[in-house]
Amino acid sequence: MSGDNSSSLTPGFFILNGVPGLEATHIWISLPFCFMYTIAVVGNCGLICLISHEEALHRPMYYFLALLSFTDVTLCTTTVPNTLCIFWFNLKEIDFNACLAQMFFVHMLTGMESGVLMLMALDRYVAICYPLCYATILTNPVIAKAGLATLLRNVMLIIPFILLTKRLPYCRGNFIPHTYCDHMSVAKVSCGNFKVNAVYGLFAALLIGGFDMVCIAVSYAMILQAVVSLSSADARHKAFSTCTSHICAIIITYVPALFTIFTHRFGGKNIPHHIHIIIANLYLMFPPTLNPVVYGVKTKQIREGVIKLILRRKLP
Numbered sequence: 001m002s003g004d005n006s007s008s009l010t011p012g013f014f015i016l017n018g019v020p021g022l023e024a025t026h027i028w029i030s031l032p033f034c035f036m037y038t039i040a041v042v043g044n045c046g047l048i049c050l051i052s053h054e055e056a057l058h059r060p061m062y063y064f065l066a067l068l069s070f071t072d073v074t075l076c077t078t079t080v081p082n083t084l085c086i087f088w089f090n091l092k093e094i095d096f097n098a099c100l101a102q103m104f105f106v107h108m109l110t111g112m113e114s115g116v117l118m119l120m121a122l123d124r125y126v127a128i129c130y131p132l133c134y135a136t137i138l139t140n141p142v143i144a145k146a147g148l149a150t151l152l153r154n155v156m157l158i159i160p161f162i163l164l165t166k167r168l169p170y171c172r173g174n175f176i177p178h179t180y181c182d183h184m185s186v187a188k189v190s191c192g193n194f195k196v197n198a199v200y201g202l203f204a205a206l207l208i209g210g211f212d213m214v215c216i217a218v219s220y221a222m223i224l225q226a227v228v229s230l231s232s233a234d235a236r237h238k239a240f241s242t243c244t245s246h247i248c249a250i251i252i253t254y255v256p257a258l259f260t261i262f263t264h265r266f267g268g269k270n271i272p273h274h275i276h277i278i279i280a281n282l283y284l285m286f287p288p289t290l291n292p293v294v295y296g297v298k299t300k301q302i303r304e305g306v307i308k309l310i311l312r313r314k315l316p
Contacts, residue, residue, distance in 0.1 A: 011174035013093045018086045020177040021274045030087035036289040037080040043292030044069035054305040060123050060138040067147055068116045072288035075109040079180040079284055099181040100162050108158040111208040115150035117250055118212035121219040124243050129226045157204045168192045245298040252290050256283030
């Protein structure tokens, strides 16, 4: 199917145009993207390996961190290699079904990231408010069930994205002004009524992100209450310092994500399209890139684990 052929209601493939209006600078845009992706892959895979090999890190907090790292590296891998192919080799075609698959994994994994951050907030709540029961409450089976439940929630809520998008007629062509197959970017190419897509997309975002943010807010309200009640200033500082990495991860994840979700639906005419596309890419790349750095710098146990691993490799 060619770009201007509108005889078929379901295209064989889509054309991803990259960053509209900035085609001449694609090579320059690709450099920070490639750098961030490299940091994300090396950092997150390093964290997973470190947590799996260091006995001292075999605790619920670090299991959730390993799950977050796996989610992050998988999330950016679903989009960045394809984006770099567009920037470097002008490979803009993506099969219709591959586009839907990419859409599913992008949204499912962003929901998974939000869910893991919520589980990490609950982990901090139990650790600070019920320290004596921490090991008995957050056992390995409980952690596995919580991770599986979060995964199933996201899968069930994102599958309708695919069904709603697949039913739309695409008689205007097959050009998508984006670097990857985002739900609303694909839906807006349709010549049909995509209001259901927009409403359900907002509903799913609020149900996933809204629920997780409420759980995080409630957890931290209880954590703050427990920390304030401690008699020693040193104890208060020590208790809350275990949460700083997680708070940074929350800010890194939710601020650009909420910006992208709401500008897609309410601010599209006021924000230049190329800015929206760049932000949409960065919100998928910032958390995977920065989370390993934040946890590596802020978490003493991880720093010590890295030093032990380096010294162990240097020994004959």
